[in-house]
Amino acid sequence: MNIENIEKIYQTTKEKVVALSEVTYEFKKGKFYAIMGHSGSGKSTLLSILGCLETNYTGSYKIEGKDVSKLNDEELSKIRMKKIGFVFQDYFLDEHLKAYENVMLPMLINSEIKKEERQEKAMNLIKKMGLEERMNHYPKALSGGEQQRICLARALANNPDYILADEPTGNLDEVNEEKVFTELKKLCKEGKCVIAVSHSNEIKKYADEIITLKGGKIVK
């Protein structure tokens, strides 16, 4: 993932907010990147641009050499599905679906995964997160840490190369935080690129590179 000179301005009715400016960086597979900075420094904005959720920005953004800044919704959706896995601070699990069904959610739109394989794949991912016994539970019956690890499993559903996590441990205690970071680190070792936003200094233990944002700019 290559971003160059990214600038993002939020235009509200009253004022312009420069959320990001002159942001240039290269993210490589197999590495763990930590994005740090104060609240409002542009971390989430950067992640949503990297995750192809936000398209209204200037600058160039290439994924594996392909310019994605000019793609339409359908093409971007494909990239999100195949290449990118998301984890949010607030878990965002579908309360109507069991844990393994939540993990299956991204597979429903992936024609490369056969219908019969979905369940097994989802269950394997949950096993990998050490939540074998929680497979058939609904989100309500899971603790915060468990929910976040289910989210991580869901982010991995379509075997993406990039994992984007926006304050994944923001609502978790230290024990669970460690578990999530450990999982993320494991994924790095498997060759994935992990980009995680965190306020916690814990993340420094796991990160290969630390990017600090201040007022929308990267500080060295």
Added chain:
Amino acid sequence: MSFKDLKWLVNRRIINKKNIIFIIVFTILITIMFLCLTLVFYNIDTKYKFPKEDDNSRILIAYGDSSRYEDLKNINHVLEVESTRYLNVILAPATEFKKDDMDTIIWVHTYFQDLNYKIKNGRNIENQWEVICPDSFYPYSSSIGNETNKIKPSLFLKGTEIIGKTFKVTSKNEDHLNQEYTFTIVGTYDAKKTTNEVNSCYTSKESMDYLLSKYKGYGTNTYSDGTTYEIRDEFDDVMVRVDKYENVEEVAKAIDEKGFNVQRALYVNENQIDLSISQTVLVFIILILICVNIIYNFILKKRKYNENYNELLKSCGYNKEEIYNIELLENLELVTISIIISLILYFIIYFIMTKFVLMYALYNNLRIDIPYFGLLINIILIYNSAAVCSFSISNKSKK
């Protein structure tokens, strides 16, 4: 995303508090709409359909030079010209059918060949003192105790039960005054397509001649010296029986041209019906507007409520169309569930109303039909508004 997966996802998510409240509100609304529509079509039927089916609407009353009444027979489409005397009925006390504390009564009318009633059981009248009665026969008054318009559905007699039964009548004819005669029921007719009261039986003109008074009425007049004398009011007008309802207008004109006064035997207050039609249509339109409003606001609210969920789907790689389809299918399913429950409720209410509540209609054989075609159009209308609301809201939020 395959439709099967789409349906699976929607079905898993559909049961929640918001949706259930929507289904309840919407079901009530649609049921009221269906009932309202039934009333609209009933009013329309009253204006356009029932007069065609009611034999009385083929009868014209003419009044004029009695020596020229025979002339009227020569008018095209006229079947018979008879004294209006035969429009009167004979009331039979019908104590033969006494049951519990019910007031028994049978109305005996004159049968004209052009009535052409369909015989369901037994045979038609062939001899004197024979009658045919409704196939679903209720020889009781429409009141029980002090309550009017109350009837007991359980007391209806089946056609097969009443054939061979007899009942007595007393003559009102001046030549046979107070003499008793006995009628035998020889057959039953299909009263469904008539607006006859459920206790209306028919006998031949020959029998009626023995029973009906020769005069319209009696009165007294006083001489100038104070003594009184009786005057008898003759039947001085005739009924003209026309072959088809469609020809009544034409025949009435012809009668008028021959110099007679003419009026219809059955007077339909069209203004009243028109008012009823426009009122019920207005209520229906208001209901449709409320319905669209509810769907629109519900979808709008749900979209806000689902913002996080849709964002999650987006991050998983769902494109806008797929997210839209999930919403649309959920909305259509909710509408479908509401419609199905409404239909069931509607049929139950319809059944209870027509069988147990609307006694006046039941007694007079008034048919309140289920407007299947109207219901279908109504359902299509509801689906369309749901789809249009979904579509317009999703278009709005794209901008």
